[in-house]
Amino acid sequence: MSPDTDGTQTSPLLVLDDITKSFGAVAALRGVHLALHRGAAHALVGENGAGKSTLVKVLAGAHAPDSGRMTLDGQPLVLRGPADARAAGIAVIYQEPTLFPDLSVAENIFMGRQPLRGARRIDSRAMNRATERLFARLGVRIDPTRPARGLSIADQQLVEIAKALSFDARVLVMDEPTAALSGVEVERLFGVARSLCERGAAVLFISHRFDEVFDLCQRITVMRDGAWVSSDPAADLTVDEVVRRMVGRDVSSLYPKQDTTLRDTLLDVRGLSRAGVFSDVSFTVHGGEIVALAGLVGAGRSEVARAIFGVDRYDAGQVRVAGRVLRPGNPRKAIAAGMALVPEDRRQQGLVMELSVERNATLARRRALSRLGLLLGGAERAEARCWTRRLQVKTSRLAAPVATLSGGNQQKVVLAKWLATEPRILIIDEPTRGIDVGTKAEVHRLLSELAGAGLAILMISSELPEVLGMADRVLVMHEGRVVRELPRAEADETSVMFAATGQGAAA
Amino acid sequence: MSRTDTGASERVADHPPSGPGRPRRGLTERLLAVRELSLLIALAALILVTTMRNDRFLSAQSIKDLLLGCAILVILAVGQTLVIVTRNVDLSIGSILGLVAFATGELFLAAPGTPWPVALLVGVALGGLCGVVNGGLIAVAKVPALVITLGTLYAFRGIDYYWAAGRQINAADMPRSFLRLGNQTVLGVPVLFLVALVVVAAAGFYLRSYRSGRELYAIGSEPAAARLSGIPVGRRVFAVFAANGALAGLAGVLYAARFGTLDAAAGAGLELQVVAAAVVGGVAIFGGSGSVYGAALGAVLLTTIGSSLAVLRIDPFWQQAVVGALILAAIGLDRLLALRTAARLRGGSAHGA
CATH class of the missing domain: 3.40.50.300 (P-loop containing nucleotide triphosphate hydrolases)
Known part of the structure; x- marks a missing residue:
């Protein structure tokens, strides 16, 4: 050929x-x-x-x-x-x-090719205008003069x-x-x-x-x-x-969520609000259940997750874990209560890229693994070996820096890190972003198994097939509000997309 | 990259070009965001308080002394800003200054008839050579500049001591025309300070208006991205160290002209003052942001604090403490502004979707 x-x-x-x-x-x-x-x-x-x-x-x-x-x-x-x-x-x-986070958006676009005027000086006005024209073609509104940071x-x-x-x-x-x-x-x-x-x-x-x-x-x-x-x-x-x-082989079922029996309510979110970001978000997640948070990018899904976990503060509302109120704005309390958050941005929030696989995998468990405040290499390695084997992380050696792994394996290390804390509630943001098909199915099977073992899982995903295949219930967010709750039987591409785009389905 | 951006300021590097459609911010925030302005306010307040206690602080002679006193630090701060903006640091400048100053004296001893412009060029070239050594070692060894220049700090100083061998060069050994350069004034402003102003203006204009100048900010802001966008990172960093060495050489010649008395210890410990001036002036130590104007004002402020504390008859111990407090305050201000700007940008980024 x-x-x-x-x-x-x-x-x-x-x-x-x-x-x-x-x-x-x-x-x-x-x-x-x-x-x-x-x-x-x-x-x-x-x-x-x-x-x-x-x-x-x-x-x-x-x-x-x-x-x-x-x-x-x-x-x-x-x-x-x-x-x-x-x-x-x-x-x-x-x-x-x-x-370049410190430079303006326009400079980021034209770095090294800035429009020039006399004496080879940069013509920043022309550069900003050109940037505005480019954004107009893309149909977005970003201020050319703002810094890229944020x-x-x-x-x-x-x-x-x-x-x-x-x-x-x-x-x-x-x-x-x-x-x-x-x-x-x-x-x-x-x-x-x-x-x-x-x-x-x-x-x-x-x-x-x-x-x-x-x-x-x-x-x-x-x-x-x-x-x-x-x-x-x-x-x-x-x-x-x-x-x-x-x-090079057949992948029969990409999304193998098994039906499980629902257990007690583990996560109970009531009237959570943060000015300008999300408002009046209420829902529950039971043990053994996967609840998907669907919606367009910018609908406030990740922000809700961060607020529940205590990374960000919220203005009003309450989060209860197994019936007990969780103190807001304190991730350490959230971890102690049995919550784990696998963030959207692996590289920046989930992993320390320069550190080894074993260090990363045990990062959230440092306290439990240390004796008299000292981290013992042996305990770290044993624990890391146990989890990387369970999740089938493909790495040449545990001491290899995480940066050398592929995206899918990096995601597994993040998962290993949080599963090592033995959580009751797992919040996972875009679990398979940038992950290849084979690993994707593995991550899905893993999530399904975890739910089967009684974990309450809140999954944020922008991929509809994943949402529809994995979730027992689908919550659809639009502009900071939960506009629709769909049980598995009623959730399909049309109903979710309708709600996510804020069209008509707000009933 | 997983670095935390503590202290890295949130504003656009140097001055953000103004344009239509930028989000509104509070007036105070906008004024505070212009670091140069807050430095000027601090400077004015300091001068005002000192003058109220002793009105001779604002006399022509005293102002002249002040301008003379800060000129060399300003020149060094400009060079250091070029380096820090690329996420590097040069600790060897105090030693380069000392070496060049002594070499200038030796030149006049060896060839008494040398016209001063020649001495100036020789000094700048020698400083530039030291900078080339720094830049070359960094490029070849691929070791952080902090370590390399810590090494050359001692190496250059060692050469200086070996050469001087305990001797001292006095003003009498140097031509009158050269020494006049160090003390002469034009319309009451010392020539030294005018030289410093030219250096500040030239470097500021270059960083703001030229592609290669903007690329220095890009390199410091995100080195990996700089490489991917085709910026010759190694060459730029090398050039920056050469330029900083040349500026330290210029400062060394001016040092010789101003003080006349030279031994091998000239300029020892100056490098930390220079880094302090840059940090107080709002140059982020992690690179990517800050301006030479801010660094120059930082140098002026530090010098003024020195002399105003003397006028106020305050224990010299406090001068150190005040400088320390100022650095911490500058970093605190950066952090505060960063948090506020981050909150504002987050509110404004929910577009279209």
Whole structure:
């Protein structure tokens, strides 16, 4: 099977031929082929660790390939650094936003390419105006002069998109750009990508969301374990077929929530309010139950979770754990009461990236593991080994820094860290964001098992299939309020999306 | 990156360019956010209080002394700001200053007829060379600048001691025209201070208006992102250390001109004063934000405190304590502003969705 032998008549714009790249003994890319055509969107799918992000870094000029050839417009392309890639018209939107928190949004977009006036000085007025035009095209309102610090993840991603747009790129590479975006924003992003295609640009789109892949892309390339598997027109493929090629096996049920018997109410939230963020949020979660908090990005779901756990304060309302009132604004009390929070942003809030797997896994258990205030390495290691085995964390050794693990395995370490505290209530924010299909199913099975063992689980998720598959009950939030509560039988895509967009369903 | 941003100020680095549609904030908050303004207010209050106790504090002579006294610290603070903004620090500048000052004296001893502009250029070049050594070691060894410059602090000082071998160079050994440079005034303003003003203005203009200047802020704000956006991080950091060395060299020549008497201990311990001036002036020690104007005002404020406490006949012990309190207050103010701005930005970020 040759990489691209379908009916496309035009010669491809960008070709990667037999690219390999190794880090030490690990082969990240093994003979990868890719051909991007003008005016077409091309999807790259594969499990985490399949080498997609490495391929993106090669395209961005951040990694030099060990062997293989790249051509752009028929000319050999050699990228000695990110600056070369930019000069060649390749724009990259990374999975993790790469912004300068201290600089203004406009400067973030135009860094190194600021519009100039006389004597090569920066023309900041022109720069701010250009930024406003870019945001207008994206249909968002962000002040160009505000600092990037404090932007939500979705807004940071939008700034990245605006940055890529500002290049007037010939090749736009998007590495899971939609993970943090809500439906409306995804649509706008796709609108922009399509208009770039119409102007003759080539788009490479990486995503774990198959509906988006099939919505946007004409061709799909599958990678597995650093190797190229196939490239086919999207029309010839089905989701099942793509998944089968990605994992190299059949994935029968992605969302295996088992029915369990409900136990006592463990978490009882009454009239929780915080001015301007959320108001009058009330619900209960029973032991053995998974309750999903659905809604668009910015609806206040994560904020509610943070308030319940005591990271943020709230103005009014009460949180009860197993009938006893929990003191507000005190995460330590929440942990003592048996609550655990797995945050949305793994890298910043869930893990200390430089520390080892075992340190991270036992971070929340330091007190219990220490004797006379000293942490004993042996106890730490034993505990970490126990949990990483139960969660099947794939790591070469427990002393390896967490930063070296793949996204899915990082998430497992975060889970291990909190499960080690033996919680009764688990609040988990976007449990499978940026995690590949195989690991996703493992995380889902794990959550299901935990619920079966009597845990009360509050799950925040922006992925509808996950919400519908996993949750016993679905709470839908819209603009800071719980607008709808749906039992499993009544929850489907339409009812949840209707409520989440605040349309009609507020009955 | 998982660094906590304690003390890193929330405002946009340097001056945020003004534009339409920015969110409203309280007037006091906006004024406080301009660090230079609060420094000016503190400076005015200090001068006012001191003058009320002793009206000679505001005499022409006393002002001249003050401006003369702060000029060298201002120049060093500007150079240090360039470095700190990139999330680095240079501890070797006191030693560079001492080495260059002594070298200037030696130059006049060896060639008494040397015109002072030549001495100035030689001093700046020697300082720049020391900076190149710093920058080169940092680039090659990939060790934090703190450690490298701690090493060169002792190395440069050691060279200085070896060279001086206990000797002292006196004003009589240097030409009159050169010494006049250190004390001459133009319309009552010392030449030294004018030089410092030019340095501040040039560095401020560069950081604000040039791409490479903005890139220094980007490097300090998020080094990984800077690399990904194609900024030549290594080259910029190297250049910044070279520039800081050259400025320390300039300060060394001016030091020789002002004090006339030189031994191997000149400028010892100055580096911490300079870092203090920058921090008081609102330059975030974690990089990415702060301006040379703030750092320069910080240097002026620290110098003024020194002389005003002397005028007020306060124990020199208190001077140290006051400087310490000022640093802590500056960091506290940054933190407070950061929290308030964070609250405001959170309220305003709920757009469209």
